[in-house]
Amino acid sequence: MKWKEESQRKAYGQTLVELGKERSDIVVLDADLSSSTRTADFAAAFPERFFNCGIAEQNMMDTAAGLAASGKTVFVSTFAVFGTGRCYDQIRQSIAYPNLNVKIVVSHAGITVGGDGASHQIVEDLALMRVLPNMTVIVPVDSPETRKVVKTIAKLKGPMYVRIGRADVPSVTDDSTPFEINKAPVLRDGKDITLIGCGIMVSKCLEAAEELTKHGIDARVINLHTIKPIDEKTIVKAARETGGVVTAEEHSVMMGMGSAVAMTLVENFHVPMKRVGIPDVFGESGACDELMGKYGLTVDNIVEAAHDVLKRKK
Amino acid sequence: MEVYDGEFITELEGIARKIRRHSIEMIYEAGSGHPGGSLSAADILAALYFHIMRHDPKKPDWPERDRFVLSKGHAAPALYSVLAEAGYIPVSELSSLRKMGSRLQGHPCMNKTPGVEMSTGSLGHGLAAGNGMALAAKLDRKLYRIFVLCGDGEMDVGETWEAAMLASHFKLDNVTVYIDRNKLQLDGPTEKIMSLEPLSDKWKAFGWHVIEINGHNMKEIIHATNEAKGIKGRPTAIICHTIKGRGVSYMEGSLHFHGKAPSKAEYEQAMKELGGDSK
Numbered sequence: 001m002k003w004k005e006e007s008q009r010k011a012y013g014q015t016l017v018e019l020g021k022e023r024s025d026i027v028v029l030d031a032d033l034s035s036s037t038r039t040a041d042f043a044a045a046f047p048e049r050f051f052n053c054g055i056a057e058q059n060m061m062d063t064a065a066g067l068a069a070s071g072k073t074v075f076v077s078t079f080a081v082f083g084t085g086r087c088y089d090q091i092r093q094s095i096a097y098p099n100l101n102v103k104i105v106v107s108h109a110g111i112t113v114g115g116d117g118a119s120h121q122i123v124e125d126l127a128l129m130r131v132l133p134n135m136t137v138i139v140p141v142d143s144p145e146t147r148k149v150v151k152t153i154a155k156l157k158g159p160m161y162v163r164i165g166r167a168d169v170p171s172v173t174d175d176s177t178p179f180e181i182n183k184a185p186v187l188r189d190g191k192d193i194t195l196i197g198c199g200i201m202v203s204k205c206l207e208a209a210e211e212l213t214k215h216g217i218d219a220r221v222i223n224l225h226t227i228k229p230i231d232e233k234t235i236v237k238a239a240r241e242t243g244g245v246v247t248a249e250e251h252s253v254m255m256g257m258g259s260a261v262a263m264t265l266v267e268n269f270h271v272p273m274k275r276v277g278i279p280d281v282f283g284e285s286g287a288c289d290e291l292m293g294k295y296g297l298t299v300d301n302i303v304e305a306a307h308d309v310l311k312r313k314k
Numbered sequence: 315m316e317v318y319d320g321e322f323i324t325e326l327e328g329i330a331r332k333i334r335r336h337s338i339e340m341i342y343e344a345g346s347g348h349p350g351g352s353l354s355a356a357d358i359l360a361a362l363y364f365h366i367m368r369h370d371p372k373k374p375d376w377p378e379r380d381r382f383v384l385s386k387g388h389a390a391p392a393l394y395s396v397l398a399e400a401g402y403i404p405v406s407e408l409s410s411l412r413k414m415g416s417r418l419q420g421h422p423c424m425n426k427t428p429g430v431e432m433s434t435g436s437l438g439h440g441l442a443a444g445n446g447m448a449l450a451a452k453l454d455r456k457l458y459r460i461f462v463l464c465g466d467g468e469m470d471v472g473e474t475w476e477a478a479m480l481a482s483h484f485k486l487d488n489v490t491v492y493i494d495r496n497k498l499q500l501d502g503p504t505e506k507i508m509s510l511e512p513l514s515d516k517w518k519a520f521g522w523h524v525i526e527i528n529g530h531n532m533k534e535i536i537h538a539t540n541e542a543k544g545i546k547g548r549p550t551a552i553i554c555h556t557i558k559g560r561g562v563s564y565m566e567g568s569l570h571f572h573g574k575a576p577s578k579a580e581y582e583q584a585m586k587e588l589g590g591d592s593k
Binding site: 027048049051053054056058059061062063064065066067068069070071072089090092093094097098099 | 434
């Protein structure tokens with residue numbers, strides 16, 4: 001399949017500027033990575049509402065909390081690895097616990113960071129954010145959806161975590177595709193098995209579904225962009241109607257999207273299931289495609305997992 | 315220098331004594347809490363809420379109000395006491411500290427207690443949060459000021475210094491931080507656990523205006539704050555030399571009462587020393 005590959009970061013930066021024009025309550029903070037996260041666009045357009053906090057993520061999160069407590073809608077950006085683990089206590093104590101209006105939008109998540117290696121490739125951020133009470137967790141699938149996510153969360157109160165990557169990703173949606181938080185769209189209908197993806201893995205699920213048709217298998221594909229709160233209804237319905245589920249995420253399989261789906265199914269409707277994702281290991285330097293291959297994030301991995309689930313279905 | 319009449323100062327000292335009494339009562343009733351650091355901060359809190367800050371207990375969300383952030387969240391009993399004396403919460407509610415269903419959590423929670431501006435407890439967060447409020451004030455061209463109370467143990471925390479840098483970088487002259495320099499932290503004297511001196515020089519090197527005072531002297535607290543209000547283009551740190559457990563003889567300078575409730579006999583003695591009978 002051929003999709004246009006576009007940058008989610010670029011979409012984020014541009015949308016922030018649009019929001020900045022419409023609303024004076026929007027402020028943006030970054031930690032010396034604004035040219036990479038693209039908050040630099042906002043900084044150029046609204047220098048008085050942009051605060052570069054330097055390489056001090058803990059300080060940045062608490063400063064964001066203070067701004068939010070004073071009525072601002074605060075977007076905080078850095079790389080995912082620095083915007084979660086490095087300042088977890090600040091997010092927990094000063095943003096999630098007081099339920100403040102801070103939107104943590106981070107880039108460079110997962111192994112597709114590439115050459116920087118494991119120090120920069122966070123594969124556990126969804127786990128860290130999922131367990132925080134009050135926190136909404138979103139993984140936009142592509143550039144058009146990133147725009148919608150940013151516009152939507154700007155209107156909603158409360159702490160939210162949005163994860164995007166470094167690499168350009170296939171645009172599987174377009175500007176007219178509807179978006180609603182907590183409502184997982186079915187991108188392809190099917191009756192034999194359900195493939196649930198998030199982020200960069202959704203396009204791979206769609207490709208896997210195409211591949212499966214060659215074997216006479218009719219796969220449903222769901223874009224689970226909101227990991228928390230999770231769209232239980234759509235997931236359970238799919239499990240009930242197709243009888244098997246494969247999840248695919250660019251995150252550790254330990255406690256990411258796949259685990260969230262597994263928990264939902266265990267408590268609501270049991271079906272054979274398999275999680276495609278990064279095993280319980282750290283990444284390494286390499287090209288995106290090489291890393292995706294080595295760490296089990298390919299179309300073939302999804303197809304193989306689907307066959308495994310289908311075998312267990314019988 | 316402004317001159318304050320003796321009666322006014324005596325009145326503030328009376329409030330501070332009430333804060334100390336309430337704090338000990340609350341901690342005694344709860345069976346746990348942090349008396350030492352509550353007592354060392356009582357005078358600063360009395361001066362802030364009964365003289366320095368522009369605020370309205372009837373309108374805790376008044377947009378123009380000055381903000382106070384208790385960065386050393388374990389001194390919550392002292393904060394709740396001054397909020398009660400000021401009228402944010404009923405004095406009778408103080409006895410609910412740390413109890414199930416209470417609005418008075420062990421450490422301050424901004425969504426539960428009227429008048430609490432920021433949830434704190436994990437140390438080293440308060441100044442950065444105060445800076446955020448100060449940036450908002452500047453953006454909105456509001457004149458309200460932000461007062462942050464830090465413990466000296468919090469000077470161990472790296473984020474305190476990140477926040478110190480940010481405040482001077484953005485010229486936050488609407489921020490005043492009081493450092494409750496009681497010289498004791500949980501495990502021992504601050505200079506033994508992690509040397510802080512020369513503390514004043516450190517803040518100066520970070521671009522702050524620094525004033526050192528006796529943190530139990532009402533006139534000095536007020537004068538230093540007035541001086542801070544006049545400083546333009548940079549924030550002010552007021553190093554308040556205090557005594558941990560101030561006001562109760564056996565708690566003064568004692569490590570033992572950092573985070574421990576008094577026994578019945580100790581409680582009764584404390585009430586006697588703080589003027590008046592125990593309940």
